[in-house]
Amino acid sequence: MKRIMFLSFICLLTACCSPRDRYIAISGYAQGGMYSVKLNLNGKDGMTGLRPAEIKAGIDSVLDAINNSVSGYNKGSILSRFNAGEKVLPDGIFKDLYAESYKYYKETQGRFDVSCAPLFDIWGFGFTSDSLPSREEVMEVLSRTGMSRLADTIVTDSRGYASAGMLAADGKGFAEDALPELNFNAIAQGYSCDLVAEYLHSAGICHMLVDIGGEIYCEGLNPAGQPWGIGLDRPEDGNNTPGQDLQGVFRAGPAPCGVVTSGNYRKFYVRDGKKYAHTIDPLTGYPVTHSLLSATVIASDATEADALATYCMVIGFEAAKAFILSRPDLEGCLVYDEDGMMKTWTSDGLVLETMAE
Numbered sequence: 001m002k003r004i005m006f007l008s009f010i011c012l013l014t015a016c017c018s019p020r021d022r023y024i025a026i027s028g029y030a031q032g033g034m035y036s037v038k039l040n041l042n043g044k045d046g047m048t049g050l051r052p053a054e055i056k057a058g059i060d061s062v063l064d065a066i067n068n069s070v071s072g073y074n075k076g077s078i079l080s081r082f083n084a085g086e087k088v089l090p091d092g093i094f095k096d097l098y099a100e101s102y103k104y105y106k107e108t109q110g111r112f113d114v115s116c117a118p119l120f121d122i123w124g125f126g127f128t129s130d131s132l133p134s135r136e137e138v139m140e141v142l143s144r145t146g147m148s149r150l151a152d153t154i155v156t157d158s159r160g161y162a163s164a165g166m167l168a169a170d171g172k173g174f175a176e177d178a179l180p181e182l183n184f185n186a187i188a189q190g191y192s193c194d195l196v197a198e199y200l201h202s203a204g205i206c207h208m209l210v211d212i213g214g215e216i217y218c219e220g221l222n223p224a225g226q227p228w229g230i231g232l233d234r235p236e237d238g239n240n241t242p243g244q245d246l247q248g249v250f251r252a253g254p255a256p257c258g259v260v261t262s263g264n265y266r267k268f269y270v271r272d273g274k275k276y277a278h279t280i281d282p283l284t285g286y287p288v289t290h291s292l293l294s295a296t297v298i299a300s301d302a303t304e305a306d307a308l309a310t311y312c313m314v315i316g317f318e319a320a321k322a323f324i325l326s327r328p329d330l331e332g333c334l335v336y337d338e339d340g341m342m343k344t345w346t347s348d349g350l351v352l353e354t355m356a357e
Contacts, residue, residue: 023207023223026056030063031189032073033213037196040220043204050203062199063212066192069093070184072117083117083181087163095154097184097191104187104307105147111314112307113282115147117183123287125278142285144178190260190306193217197256197302210302217302219256227253232352235263235294235335235342247294247335247344248352258302262309263294263335279313290316291337297324298331298350321345 022041027034037059041048048055069091071077078088090098101114118141124131133141148169155166164179174180184191193210197217200208207220209228218228234247252259264277279288295312299305308330312320317336324332324347331350336343346352 021223024052024055026052026059028056028060028063030060030212031067031071031192035059035063035196035210035212037200037211038209038222039200039205040207040223041205043206048204055200055203058199058203059196062195063192065091066093066188066195070097070188072183072185079182079184082162082164085164085179087161089160090154090156090162093195097188098154098182099152100191100303100307101182101184101187102147102150102152104304104311108307108311108314110146110148110283111281112186112311113145113147114182114184114186115150115180116145116280116282117181119145119280119282119285120183120185120278123278123280125280138285144180145282150180186262186310187303187306189213189215190217190258190302190304193258193302214261215302215306216252216259217257218253218259220254227251229353230259232261232296232333232335233263233294247342248333250333250350250352252298256300258299258305259296260302260305260309261294261296262306262313264288264313279310281314288314288316292317292320292334293337293342294335295320296333296350300329317345 023038024041025036025038027036029035039055041052050058067074068077070079070093072079072083074080078090078094082088082090098114101112104112105114119138122133122137122141150167151169151171154162156162157166164181165173167180168174189212192212193215194217196210196212197208197219200210207222209216209218209222216230218230222228228251229249230252231249232247262279264279277287280286281288292313295309297305297309297312299308312323312332312334315323317334320332320334324330324334331347333344333346333350333352336345344352
């Protein structure tokens with residue numbers, strides 16, 4: 001779908017931080033949805049010197065670069081061609097996102113795994129529309145996934161080219177029918193938020209909220225001079241419009257942080273009365289069936305928050321709660337089902353200002 005079919009806008013926000021503050025909002029189309037950026041043109045050293053239209057062009061350029069590198073839906077992207085078995089020239093985005101993904105694969109003992117693209121495909125949540133595979137199909141796909149089979153960095157030849165066949169951890173390569181396929185969906189939007197924030201930092205901006213498909217990076221203060229208010233969607237099946245039905249609102253900032261919620265209430269299907277959600281455990285090959293409905297993680301950046309929110313959804317409520325409590329650098333909010341009732345747990349540093357009962 002062409003970008004001209006989507007409305008983007010730039011508007012002024014009421015500001016009361018100081019007479020010089022000038023908050024604006026910029027939005028547009030990205031990664032199959034919308035992005036929204038709110039920022040103060042008054043940066044560290046006075047006004048940025050860039051017009052709002054120039055800032056929007058810079059943001060769009062960053063997002064286009066990510067789309068051309070690691071989008072699985074863009075058939076001409078580096079990732080799509082890599083997954084098709086072609087030799088590609090990986091750019092810095094592709095290499096960096098792969099390295100970050102491998103780091104979280106090790107940190108989560110394999111529960112965060114971007115090499116599981118074929119699993120998402122056979123369950124109907126990837127780049128194909130298959131669903132309800134047999135146990136034999138699941139086991140066959142599971143036998144050729146797992147980042148432990150892969151090198152921890154992208155391997156290139158003397159000319160800088162890489163291919164799926166070159167990624168074997170032992171350096172011996174893969175059989176033609178067992179080449180690895182990657183899917184960065186569980187981390188790419190958080191990573192995109194961080195890259196947009198990096199661009200805004202380069203322009204001298206220090207008060208911002210970057211929202212790409214619901215994944216958020218924020219720092220500094222909002223126009224009212226307060227930490228940014230972020231709504232937590234109520235994780236009920238059918239709640240497909242962000243902000244329409246909230247479980248609560250909390251504050252993030254002024255320190256830089258990423259805020260990401262993962263849940264099973266928007267991407268799922270029902271067959272024979274059973275719900276199959278898009279969170280798949282890479283160790284079993286099956287969609288999870290525990291009581292955790294959504295997991296919100298606040299981390300130092302959105303890349304980490306995105307990866308760890310996914311991890312929490314894989315491991316379930318009790319394990320996710322223990323994990324968040326074991327990490328003093330994280331805050332979290334877990335919404336879970338208890339005997340048919342929706343319950344909410346938050347870490348000490350995250351306070352919901354309003355609650356849905």
